[in-house]
Amino acid sequence: MSNPSGQRGVHWFFKGARGITSLPAIILMSAFVGFCGFAVEAGIPLGQTVFMTGMIWALPAKVLLVGSILAGVSLPAAFITVALSSIRLMPMVAALIPEIRNEKTPTWLLLLLSHFIAITAYVFTMERIRDVPREHRVAFFAGFGMTVTSANIILVAVLYSTVANLPAMIAGALFFLTPVYFLTSIWASTRDRAGHIAMLVGLALGPIFHQIAPEFDILYAGIVGGTLAFFADRFWKSGARS
């Protein structure tokens, strides 16, 4: 790794790793304090809580898995619940991959690194990736993803025994931080008009589909809202041209 390109790669890996002190990473860690409290309350042992943090990584999926364990549901039922809630990861990963890879990036490396993609990594990367030279984007993402995941694994392990004593108002604020942060940061990192329309339509459709089809609400809101936004944007463009 003594060639200049390898050294640059290491440089960008550490630049990504430094994202641990960014606002998205700090907010995610606060949300993990909340999750840790939830796991303790649910009676999930320390080892399993840490294992979940590393292996699942996406926060909503973990909350649902703990909920399924509490309810005593069967393995296939728990699998389906978590899998349905995680379908959203697919379009997120599919949208992120064309931004970070180059022609030489091997697919096995992307498959491996995709594990670190969840909402926070998506937002962080979409916000900053344009300023990273294309050949170093994979290194930059790997640095961020691996560092943030490891930091939260350690955080959960360290906090497990003390987190139950959190005051109610602070715990509530920690749960509120995540949606407010997503709302503002996704808006700020969206560059195209279709994305802004999709955001507004999705906000409205989420609760509507929750009333109609609570099991699949997120999925329906995403596909219907995203498609509506896509065509509204096309229509707008063609209107401007004629």
Next chain:
Amino acid sequence: MINYETFDTWWWPYVFIAIAGWLATDIWRWLGVIVGNRLKQDSAALTWVRAVATALLAAVIAKLILYPTGELKNVPVALRLIAASVGFAAFLIGGKRIWIGIVVALGLLIGGQLLLGSAVLSG
């Protein structure tokens, strides 16, 4: 039916978590890599996929605010909605600075609860 408590061994819960947790999430990530590898930058297909991803996230946000888990449940829904909306407006007015939105929203949420709490105590 096989569930979390079926086998009384130390390793069974880990197998349960690996199948119902890790496999159930990572299959979507792997499929995302396969689809994303075929999408060209600046193509219409990528714009659509990105719009779907954004709308999905927006729906998650709306649900986290309207149907929360944990302690946030005890905060009145009107206060949650006002705090999030005013926070978002402050973010837009303040030149899209994320920290402004967060400070305003959390300030309203905590301040509102303190006000409501003192109103209940004195009333």
